[in-house]
Amino acid sequence: MLSTDLLTVGEVARRSGFAASALRYYEREGLLSAARTSGGQRRYERHILRRLAFIRAARNVGLSLDEVAAALAELPGGRTPTKADWTKLSRGWRTRLDDQITALTALRDGLDSCIGCGCLSLQLCAMSNPADVAARKGPGAAYLPARLREPTEPARHPHPHPQRP
Numbered sequence: 001m002l003s004t005d006l007l008t009v010g011e012v013a014r015r016s017g018f019a020a021s022a023l024r025y026y027e028r029e030g031l032l033s034a035a036r037t038s039g040g041q042r043r044y045e046r047h048i049l050r051r052l053a054f055i056r057a058a059r060n061v062g063l064s065l066d067e068v069a070a071a072l073a074e075l076p077g078g079r080t081p082t083k084a085d086w087t088k089l090s091r092g093w094r095t096r097l098d099d100q101i102t103a104l105t106a107l108r109d110g111l112d113s114c115i116g117c118g119c120l121s122l123q124l125c126a127m128s129n130p131a132d133v134a135a136r137k138g139p140g141a142a143y144l145p146a147r148l149r150e151p152t153e154p155a156r157h158p159h160p161h162p163q164r165p
Contacts, residue, residue, distance in 0.1 A: 006035060006043035016052040023052075031055060031069055050081060054089070061093050062100065103146070 013020045026032045027042070032051060034042040051072065058068045071089045075081045 006045060007048070009042050009044070012044050012048060012052070016049055017056070018052055026052075026055065029065060029069065031065070031072055047081070050086075051075075054086065057090070058093075061096055063093075 007015070009020045009023055012018070012023055016023075018026075023032065023044075024042075027034055032044070032048055034044050034048075037043060054072070055068055058071065059065075063071070074089060075085055
């Protein structure tokens, strides 16, 4: 028999800001688990809301779903994670965030002096690419800071993106 403290898909979606389809997707990917009613409906324990908050934070930091899954696999299965559990998992994010902040600042500062100037002078523009010299720097947007040129993770499902609150 299921506890009355379990949440429906709709309740979890409303409280977490994730679409119901994202919850089902994350369950298929092993990031979440749900109990089933006798009629086959999903029911989630309340601690799933913390896992979903972690997933959102991790994705916003830039972790891939594989990295999120590996991190969540370190959490205890039989109890609600503690603050110490979350602190341990997120400790490595600081360097990653610092790198992203540095890269975004460089991008912002570069845009101020180039695209925002309105000069339309390809001879003087730092982002100009005469004779395709940027091709020697490899694929992608060669003039972006390296941290912002890292390949993005391909989608594993047509609709894995959570709704934004």
